[in-house]
Amino acid sequence: MRLTDAERAMLAGEAGPVRQWAIEHQMRVGRYLGAADFVRVSQAHIMADTESLGVAGVQWLERLASHPAEQRRVRIPTITDPRGTDFAAAAKLKHQPWMLDLERRAIAAFEAMGVLMTDTCINYQTIMPAVRNEHMAYGDTGVTIYSNSVLGARSNFEGGPSALSAGLTGRTPRYGYHLDAHRRATLKLRVTYTPTELSDWGALGALVGRHAGDYWQVPAVLGIDRVPGSDELKHFGAAMASYGSVALFHLDGITPEAMNLPDVADEGMPVHATIGAAELRAFRQSYVGRVDKIDVVVFSAPQLSLLELHDLAAMLDGRRITVPTLAITSPQVKSDADRMGLTARIEASGALVLSGMCFYQSYAREMAEANGWQALATNSAKLTNILGGYGYRPALLSMAACVETACRGRISS
Amino acid sequence: MNEFVATAAMGKRVRGRALVAKDGFSARYDLDRTKGVFSRQEHKLAGQSYVDRVLVLDAAKGGVATAWMLHEMAARNIVPAALVLNTVNPIMVQGAALADFTMMSGFAVDITATVPDGALVEVDTQSNPPCLRLLDET
Numbered sequence: 001m002r003l004t005d006a007e008r009a010m011l012a013g014e015a016g017p018v019r020q021w022a023i024e025h026q027m028r029v030g031r032y033l034g035a036a037d038f039v040r041v042s043q044a045h046i047m048a049d050t051e052s053l054g055v056a057g058v059q060w061l062e063r064l065a066s067h068p069a070e071q072r073r074v075r076i077p078t079i080t081d082p083r084g085t086d087f088a089a090a091a092k093l094k095h096q097p098w099m100l101d102l103e104r105r106a107i108a109a110f111e112a113m114g115v116l117m118t119d120t121c122i123n124y125q126t127i128m129p130a131v132r133n134e135h136m137a138y139g140d141t142g143v144t145i146y147s148n149s150v151l152g153a154r155s156n157f158e159g160g161p162s163a164l165s166a167g168l169t170g171r172t173p174r175y176g177y178h179l180d181a182h183r184r185a186t187l188k189l190r191v192t193y194t195p196t197e198l199s200d201w202g203a204l205g206a207l208v209g210r211h212a213g214d215y216w217q218v219p220a221v222l223g224i225d226r227v228p229g230s231d232e233l234k235h236f237g238a239a240m241a242s243y244g245s246v247a248l249f250h251l252d253g254i255t256p257e258a259m260n261l262p263d264v265a266d267e268g269m270p271v272h273a274t275i276g277a278a279e280l281r282a283f284r285q286s287y288v289g290r291v292d293k294i295d296v297v298v299f300s301a302p303q304l305s306l307l308e309l310h311d312l313a314a315m316l317d318g319r320r321i322t323v324p325t326l327a328i329t330s331p332q333v334k335s336d337a338d339r340m341g342l343t344a345r346i347e348a349s350g351a352l353v354l355s356g357m358c359f360y361q362s363y364a365r366e367m368a369e370a371n372g373w374q375a376l377a378t379n380s381a382k383l384t385n386i387l388g389g390y391g392y393r394p395a396l397l398s399m400a401a402c403v404e405t406a407c408r409g410r411i412s413s
Numbered sequence: 414m415n416e417f418v419a420t421a422a423m424g425k426r427v428r429g430r431a432l433v434a435k436d437g438f439s440a441r442y443d444l445d446r447t448k449g450v451f452s453r454q455e456h457k458l459a460g461q462s463y464v465d466r467v468l469v470l471d472a473a474k475g476g477v478a479t480a481w482m483l484h485e486m487a488a489r490n491i492v493p494a495a496l497v498l499n500t501v502n503p504i505m506v507q508g509a510a511l512a513d514f515t516m517m518s519g520f521a522v523d524i525t526a527t528v529p530d531g532a533l534v535e536v537d538t539q540s541n542p543p544c545l546r547l548l549d550e551t
Contacts (some may be wrong), residue, residue: 028510032421033503052441052478054485141476159480159507176503214472215502245437245474245502360441361478386475389442389453 001030001173002037010169016071018064022165029162030173039174041155043130044074044137044167045123046115047081048160049361050102057160058102061109064164073114078167079127080110081140082303082330082358083119089354094370099363115167119356120330121302124151125230127332132256135178137166141247142238142302142382148248150233152256154178157215157247176216177248183257185220185250185265187212192276194225197398198235198308201228202381203283205236207275209244220250220258220265227254231305238302239381287384287396288411291375294395297321297406298376300328300359301383309337309353311399313345321406324371325351328359351406359383364390377405415547417527419497420519422543423506426536427515429494432466433530434458435523438496438505439475440482449491467495467536469528473502483508495536497545499524517543 003011011027013020026038050058065072084103085095107117118127121140124147130136132152138144139158147153156176158166166172176182189208195201212219219240228236228251240246250258250265257264299312304327312327327346329337334355337343343353360383368374368391376387376394379402384394395411404412434457437443445452449464473479486492495515496505509516517536520527524545528534533549 025507025510028423029503029506032423032501032506032510047477048481049478052481052485054481054488056485056488057481060484139477156503157477159477159504161480161484161511162503162507214500216500242476245472365445386442388455389444391452 001027001035007038016067018067018072019168022168025161026165026169026173030175033173033175035173035175037174038171039135039178040171041135041137041166042076044076044078044158044163045081045139045143046078046160046163046167047139048106049082049084050099050106051084051361051363052160053106055102058105058109061106065109065112072112074167075170076167078115079118079123080115081121082361083107083356084362086354086357089352092352093362093367095363096366120332121358122234122305122330125305126330137163137172139163141241142234144247145237145241145249146234148177149237149250149255183248183264184218185269186217187272188220188222188265188269190271190274191221191223192274193280195280198231199379199381199396199398200280201232202235202239203280203396204275205239206243206381206385207279207283208249209240209242209246211273212244212246215245215247217244217246218248218250219246220252220261222252224251224254231308234302235381239385242382242385284396287394291393291395291411293375293410294323294377294405295373295375296371297323297325297402298359298378298383299399299402300326301380301386303358304329304333306333306336309333309342309346313342315400315403316346316349316351319349319403319407321350322409323406325406326354326359327351328354328357331356360386368392377402377411417520417522417524417545419517419543419545422517422538423509424495424513424515424538426539427467427494428533428535428548429465429467431469431528431530431532431534432458432461432463433469433525433528435471435525437472437474438468438470438498439479440486441478442475446482446486446491463493464491465494467497467534468493469497469525471498471525472500473498473505477504480504480508480511483514484512487512487514497524497536517545
């Protein structure tokens with residue numbers, strides 16, 4: 001990789017061992033993936049829940065954080081993805097003291113490095129959205145795909161160690177979606193049904209992701225007949241990234257790089273597949289068919305926006321849930337929801353509003369065992385994809401059907 | 414032919430028994446990392462132990478957690494010997510770099526259709542170009 005004088009100095013250890021480790025790590029990654037040089041980034045976003053980190057990861061962070069302040073502090077705004085618990089509700093979730101201890105240690109290490117503990121995977125809705133062509137180091141697949149596709153930003157998936165490295169060095173290896181050549185569509189898909197429910201936007205994203213199949217595929221989707229809203233594209237992108245490891249999509253005439261589709265998709269490219277209402281129905285049924293009685297209802301993955309909480313509050317007004325029901329949002333949205341009375345309205349039903357965590361990043365297996373949860377209803381296609389490996393049997397329903405299910409205890413679709 | 418050239422590799426050269434499937438890989442989505450087995454019921458290796466095996470799979474899947482989890486798995490020594498993929502995503506590369514884990518990807522053939530399950534293989538990350546060798550197909 002070509003290095004600038006500043007990068008050579010970091011590599012030589014002139015900025016201390018923490019930044020030296022960071023740039024060495026980035027060079028190993030960059031060489032593997034064919035980066036010719038580095039690109040400056042303006043933000044980093046770190047996924048580092050302690051279930052992923054484990055004790056070894058937390059100890060590793062603590063070693064970095066033990067260096068002198070001028071050596072360990074990040075050089076660009078660096079924020080965090082959801083944490084592994086909501087400390088205010090940990091007992092209700094049956095999170096164990098050792099989990100909270102690990103979380104506190106990780107938080108202390110990040111704070112010592114100057115990281116802002118935003119604890120959110122919807123920073124593009126709540127913190128600071130990226131600008132078109134702005135280079136970023138985003139460490140959540142949902143954040144990356146939304147920012148690349150809807151906002152026209154430029155980021156690869158940056159896992160925790162690499163996002164932290166980007167925070168420390170202020171740059172990232174220039175490969176993948178930082179480059180024009182990788183942002184062109186590699187397959188075309190036609191849609192004959194534009195979803196109206198968030199769960200169906202997630203299902204559509206999941207099907208597009210399955211067709212795409214891997215990180216280096218960029219689907220161009222034709223046939224969406226209106227401009228979707230931010231929450232719709234949030235679920236669409238998050239599911240696509242989850243099912244397909246996809247980091248960038250184009251919507252014909254809608255997303256910024258595809259306002260004129262031939263700009264990003266060869267005109268001769270055939271349509272790879274068509275997705276309609278029947279395919280979405282079959283996708284939903286592939287999950288719903290496995291469960292009847294429900295143990296827990298979860299709204300999460302991604303964290304809920306203020307508008308989603310507003311809708312949920314309206315659906316729960318005057319109702320009483322009969323199975324545990326969790327609505328999970330960011331700390332930024334939670335304080336607004338508290339102030340506007342949404343939290344109180346939702347919790348009047350018996351449901352719980354949690355903040356700063358995400359269900360699957362919060363010791364999902366241990367929560368299942370401690371609470372006796374297996375059958376789970378959600379309106380998040382992303383969550384249905386993840387939780388199977390944790391021993392859950394998830395059902396994908398609309399938000400309204402999830403509320404009915406929460407009140408009756410059985411699937412209501 | 415018993416040698417398959419890869420476009421990229423990292424980590425130490427290792428030998429081990431291959432565990433092969435035409436399926437994806439994500440540490441969070443697919444594994445019970447406490448027990449060291451594939452836990453997602455839909456995965457073609459569901460129920461099988463991955464410990465000390467050379468995993469030969471199709472593509473990196475899922476989210477960003479694998480970037481930490483390979484390091485955590487290695488620290489507890491409940492970890493595959495190596496990961497061999499047709500297609501990587503950056504997360505696998507970042508995770509392997511942190512954990513100093515052996516990984517190889519990018520073949521002229523579908524590597525999952527070429528390596529028999531259970532074969533003894535060598536993942537030679539040090540040769541130039543890197544390559545996967547079939548040592549014993551039994």
